[in-house]
Amino acid sequence: MKRIWFTCLRQVLVLGFVLFISGVSFADANLGKELFKANCASCHNKNMKDDLTGPALGGVQERWAGREKILYSWIRNSQIVVASGDAYSVGLYNKWNKSVMTNFPNLKDDDIANILEYIDGTYTGKLGGAPAVAATAAVGAKEEESNLIYWILAGVLALIAFVMMRIVQSLSAVAQAKAGEDVVEPQRFSDFITSKSIAGMAIFAVVLLGGFTTINNAVNMGRSQGYAPEQPIKFSHAIHSGLHKIDCQYCHDGARRSKQSVIPAANTCMNCHKAIKVGSKHGTAEISKIYASIGYDPVSDKYIQNYDQLPTSEVEKIYKNWIGANYMKEASLTALDEKGKNVVENQWKGMLTSLTGPEKEKVQGPIEWVRLHNLPDHVYFNHAQHVAVGKVECQKCHGKVQEMEVVKQYSPLSMGWCINCHRETEVKFNENGFYENYKRYHEEFKSGKRDKVTVEEIGGLECQKCHY
Numbered sequence: 001m002k003r004i005w006f007t008c009l010r011q012v013l014v015l016g017f018v019l020f021i022s023g024v025s026f027a028d029a030n031l032g033k034e035l036f037k038a039n040c041a042s043c044h045n046k047n048m049k050d051d052l053t054g055p056a057l058g059g060v061q062e063r064w065a066g067r068e069k070i071l072y073s074w075i076r077n078s079q080i081v082v083a084s085g086d087a088y089s090v091g092l093y094n095k096w097n098k099s100v101m102t103n104f105p106n107l108k109d110d111d112i113a114n115i116l117e118y119i120d121g122t123y124t125g126k127l128g129g130a131p132a133v134a135a136t137a138a139v140g141a142k143e144e145e146s147n148l149i150y151w152i153l154a155g156v157l158a159l160i161a162f163v164m165m166r167i168v169q170s171l172s173a174v175a176q177a178k179a180g181e182d183v184v185e186p187q188r189f190s191d192f193i194t195s196k197s198i199a200g201m202a203i204f205a206v207v208l209l210g211g212f213t214t215i216n217n218a219v220n221m222g223r224s225q226g227y228a229p230e231q232p233i234k235f236s237h238a239i240h241s242g243l244h245k246i247d248c249q250y251c252h253d254g255a256r257r258s259k260q261s262v263i264p265a266a267n268t269c270m271n272c273h274k275a276i277k278v279g280s281k282h283g284t285a286e287i288s289k290i291y292a293s294i295g296y297d298p299v300s301d302k303y304i305q306n307y308d309q310l311p312t313s314e315v316e317k318i319y320k321n322w323i324g325a326n327y328m329k330e331a332s333l334t335a336l337d338e339k340g341k342n343v344v345e346n347q348w349k350g351m352l353t354s355l356t357g358p359e360k361e362k363v364q365g366p367i368e369w370v371r372l373h374n375l376p377d378h379v380y381f382n383h384a385q386h387v388a389v390g391k392v393e394c395q396k397c398h399g400k401v402q403e404m405e406v407v408k409q410y411s412p413l414s415m416g417w418c419i420n421c422h423r424e425t426e427v428k429f430n431e432n433g434f435y436e437n438y439k440r441y442h443e444e445f446k447s448g449k450r451d452k453v454t455v456e457e458i459g460g461l462e463c464q465k466c467h468y
Contacts, residue, residue, distance in 0.1 A: 027110075029127055032118030035111055038256075039104055041247040042272060048123040052244060053272055055096065058123030061116055064088075072112050077103045099275045219414075222376070228408035229370040232354035233289050234282060242402035248394045255383040255394070263369050266294040274301075277326075284326050285347045288319055289354050293367050298322050308364045315363050316348060323347050372409055380466050390455075391428045422460035426452045 036046075045051065048058035064071040067088075074081045074089060078101040081089045107115075121127035176182070240246045249255055254262030269290045277298050279287050291298055292315060295307030299322050304310070327333075327340045336344065355363045375381055386392040395401065399410030411417060429435050429452075430445065438458065444450035459465060 027113040027117035029114065029118045029121045031111075032114035032116070035107075035115050036118050037247045037249060038253070039102075039107070040115065041245070042250040043102070046122070046245050046247075048119055053276065054099075054101065055092075057119045060119060072109060074101075075112055076105050076107060079103075102271055220412075223412055223414060224372075224374070224409050225412045226408055227372065228406050229372065230406075231370055232367055234286050236281065237401045237404045237407055239281065248401070249387070256388045257384055259382045259384065261383045266290050266367060270294065270296065284323050285350060288323060288347060289351050289367070291322070292319050292351050292363050293355055293365065295364060299325060308362075310364070312363060319351065320344050320348055372407060373413065375413060378467055380468055389432070389434045390425075392425075418466070419461060422455040425455050427455055427458060429453045 040057070043052060043054040044057050047056075049056050060071070061068075064074075070081060070086060070089070078089070078093070082093045118127070240251075241248065251264040251268055252261040253264075253268075254260050273287055273290055274296070277287060278284055288298075290296075295304045296302075297304050297318055299318075304318070307315075323344045324336050324340060327343055328336060331337075331340065333340065351363065355365075355367065357368065360368060386397075387394075397411050399408075401407060427435065429438075429441065435441075435453075435458070438453075441450060441453050441457075454460070
């Protein structure tokens with residue numbers, strides 16, 4: 001018995017040694033991917049090779065080799081490590097213009113290990129390329145194309161009908177001539193289009209078309225496909241999501257955990273714009289609106305005490321000072337020229353227009369974004385169900401947001417559109433704990449009777465799912 005136990009122990013030790021020398025990691029890259037998207041993707045490039053707001057993370061473990069504990073401490077609170085005098089950390093801090101990295105004190109050792117595993121797998125190519133975003137063609141373009149095809153088809157059918165009629169008339173005339181009967185002259189085209197039968201068909205077509213148009217317009221009543229309102233701040237998704245690759249769920253963090261995707265508060269914007277104070281497209285004009293909303297003074301690099309109690313005149317001085325100071329810096333001036341004074345005045349007027357209104361007299365306070373998507377009150381939709389459980393990409397419903405300067409409502413959000421999606425969309429069924437109770441489907445997968453499950457098959461067309 002002792003010999004058996006000794007043999008088992010020896011095998012375990014050998015296996016452990018083999019795993020150690022082969023570099024097998026027990027960290028979970030899939031969990032690391034979700035953690036990276038939620039915590040790191042706003043500042044670090046997802047390809048792990050190019051710098052963004054923060055440095056490229058590919059090879060980070062090699063750069064911190066033998067100092068893993070310090071790396072973990074750096075991720076949780078970089079300033080504590082810098083204050084300790086660690087040479088590499090201080091050098092990195094200075095290299096990036098002393099930009100303070102966001103702290104992540106709640107990340108456990110396992111969480112950090114998973115993130116590092118995902119970073120390494122992406123950088124080395126072990127995890128493969130980035131998943132392609134499934135994007136459907138523009139719905140409006142499809143409808144226009146379909147309508148054109150219908151009109152062309154109707155014209156072709158009408159032409160065929162007229163040609164067939166003329167052929168029949170000609171054949172009848174030939175038959176009559178052979179039989180020695182009086183030949184009836186073929187009907188002229190002018191007589192044909194003014195005949196009672198054609199008039200009746202035209203009236204029927206008008207009634208049919210009018211009914212279709214009326215019903216179609218009634219069905220589309222209240223829908224806002226293509227709606228792209230002007231927002232109080234010219235926020236470009238093409239720059240943030242497209243150029244800088246900021247993950248949708250970093251700003252709209254409610255999408256993975258609640259019914260609403262949520263509009264990000266100005267605090268979320270400040271995670272980046274405390275360091276990035278001048279925009280690549282609008283300069284200080286739009287970013288200053290964020291500062292004025294939340295009460296941040298970019299000149300002193302501090303939040304303003306009792307900001308909500310300041311009169312508008314004091315707020316005006318603070319942000320005119322900032323706009324003017326930045327203008328002089330870029331123009332290499334020691335005092336504002338006439339052009340600079342106009343820039344300052346126009347940008348302040350823009351801030352007033354964007355941040356105040358009939359229901360908001362003060363500049364201070366939340367930014368009043370214009371709502372884009374609005375479902376009827378009797379419809380229930382849960383973002384978390386689709387994003388976290390169904391693993392649906394944002395672009396599936398919202399289009400290629402990463403290419404939009406001004407975001408528009410991409411999908412019709414109609415009942416038929418939702419139902420068709422539920423009928424066609426395959427559920428990511430395997431290795432998804434949410435669907436463990438569907439035992440029959442799992443058995444059919446194993447036996448080979450089934451190769452997919454659609455949303456329809458798990459109750460996606462039940463009325464109560466959306467109307468309760």
